[in-house]
Amino acid sequence: MSFDQTQQQRTQLFLNALSDQGTVDELGTGNIRDLISNVLFPGHTVLHTRAKYLLFLPRDFSRLASKTVDALVDEGKKAEGRRIKTLRQRYEAEGLRNRGIIGYTTGSETKQLPSGSYWGLLRQLGVYRGTGSLWDYYRDLATHNAALAQRSILHSEEDDEQRAPSGLWAEYPNESPKYDGFSLSPDEAQWLQERFLDSDDSPEEERSLTTWLLEKGGKDSDREWISGLAYVWEHPLTDQFPARTAEVMWLGCDVDQLLFGARILYNYLCAHHRPDKGEAREALLDRYKNAMSEWRSEIDKDPPRPTLLTELDQWGQGRLGTIQASPAARLRWRTTLHFAQRWQQLVTSSADLLVDPNAHEHIAYRERTLKPGRARLAKPYDRLQGWGGDSGYSRLDYNWSPAARILDDIHLGLGTPRVEVVREDAAATEVNA
Template identity: 30%
Template sequence: MSSAIGWVDFDETERDRAQRLMDLFREQDSRDELGLGAIRDSIADHLFPGTSTIHTRLRYMLFIPWIFESLPSHLSPRDIAAKARQKEIELGQALMAGAPGAVGIIGKDAGEKLKRLSSSIYWSGLESWGIRKFPGSIEAYFAALPHWPKDTSKDHVEDDMSGAQRHRHLWHDRMPQPPKGWPDIVDFDLEPDEASFLIDRLVDRHPHSLLTYLASRSDQAKADAIWLHPHMADFPPQARVLVEHARIFSGVMHGAALLYNLLLSELRENEDWIERYQTALTEWSDELDTKELASWSLDDFWHETRHAGHSVLDPAKRFVTEWVALVRKEGGLGRNREAANALVMTRERRLKKGQSRFANKSARDRWQGASGAGRLQFRWSIAQSYLKDLKR
């Protein structure tokens, strides 16, 4: 094969993990202040593989391949990248014209100044679903494209190397064709063949995931959390077990997140924030099912949630184990608030070191009053948006 393949020498898993960490710092509700991200993402990737907290609409899973298949291959990698960027910006403009008022248009506000392109947001998901066959990064794609083998099954190939014929083995060979009017006229409505293609990719690559189960059944039930889904009793047994673990984990660890925010509020001496988190902690403690928590098996939890794409380190496991033990013993935070305070503060200090808000006054003064205070949802909102797009 062409020497271009030698350029695809990137550890994409590490690259994606690093990008995900940067994304977390831009998503206030998703901030991983207590180092639970690997656990959260392991569960999310089991339930809703190929999704991300910064995904918006499902049809981007087709927009990106359509754009990349149309790129001219006779240009330099730098010029190909510039061409791709311009096409993605034009896509945003076309969506604003074709779907005015639609939610989820990437670059709607930034326009030409857009920094994070939709291709970089969806690149990992495209590989996860088997839509993208090219195994490397976007930059490696641009570098390899001018040297990619031509489709020798054709008697004649266009000199500009554009079009799907020249991109065999880059994208799935059953990719639907762009709709009439593309790329000037476009919206988020999936054509029937497009929806079928996307569901087929899920069935092929993630046959046992909950997302595949729900998508295959055209499920559009509304629920604030996946464990509140009205048809949960009908979920496949393995998915149902994982959702139960996710619910209990989310519930018990929510207390640690609230306490973290309360401790910072007290240090900032902001009475409104203090009252907010004190009230939230009281409600959390009142709603906690102590009998269920007492019978919850952490060993089973670690076994069911392990995922090849995420490494849950021992310090994270120890923190969760110690927090659960404390909550079990006290039936909440109880009177042993000092032990709970110490556990949360020690965990954050070890994670952030010199940037710990408990140790660094400048970092604490920049705090805006909420960090990771929401309950873990494991990307259910994104999955629900995708299911809605499929149904629509």
């Protein structure tokens, strides 16, 4: 299949939701998450780990020499396998976990190789200058390599070093042995900074937060990079963010605050209806009772404004028009909004959502509608046998976590002055670095 850029972005968003447990969407609100994420941190997905993959991939893939698509697919997979092996060897002594090595346990047999995860971002940044998918690249490269072989059996060493047609990849910095693994040289970091900045041609007030957080990076910057924030709205300079983008950020923050209660109740009901009784079930019930109590206290202290979902709908309808969303996507938006509106009514009117049958039915009906024949909250509840908890149970950060790690890598390479936010027992302290 050959996807245009819009189709590829939609497909990637769908794959992300299926691939990462942190974004499991039991109640069908992922379309809100995805629309907002792509305004704040366009091109980023939960599958991204480190910035240097944006250099590894063009370096490895521009050297592929096979002459058929099938052979190139195999050669590309082997190249990614070698890169995984090199990274494993580099970090083995320090520990492999949390390094961001994609495929560090399964190697090239991992379900989602870096090429599949990063291809959309490579295109968005203009690192890959072709117009198609990874499969289209293999097809174009096969044609190019076959034509090259037809012209001459012999080729220069220079041809070996740069196999791909010169127009398919942006000119990238040379590798430096001093900066191995995921560390970026100053030249590499500056090159990536420029790619991100050049790719954002939005009006000043609508620029992405990625762009704003990168634009003043450098060792002489008067704007420190703040590392370790759990959510981007915790940044001390939110009042300086691009105005329209900041509005979307706060809208996302407020909507998630409201809908997190629905995710708590969903998990509580799963625990409540779990057929196998025992300590594990009781522990889950206590966990979600406490979570609901804490959430309710937050909501009572700072209630969602009555116009919140109207504001969300006005913005969302406009955004769907901008990206030329399909009729099916617009229908999903309307059903999601209806679910959220009814939830807000229940939050306002119910004294105790944990025992409110209307709230219970609202959550159960939503899941049955989304997953007919597969819903957990459907009699006889056999799908809940041995259920382990925490299904879609998380606060949304709208892809801040993967974006922040990439930004952190780039700022380290640039030498930007930094502040580390260290979290201990939910308390945050700042450490200048």
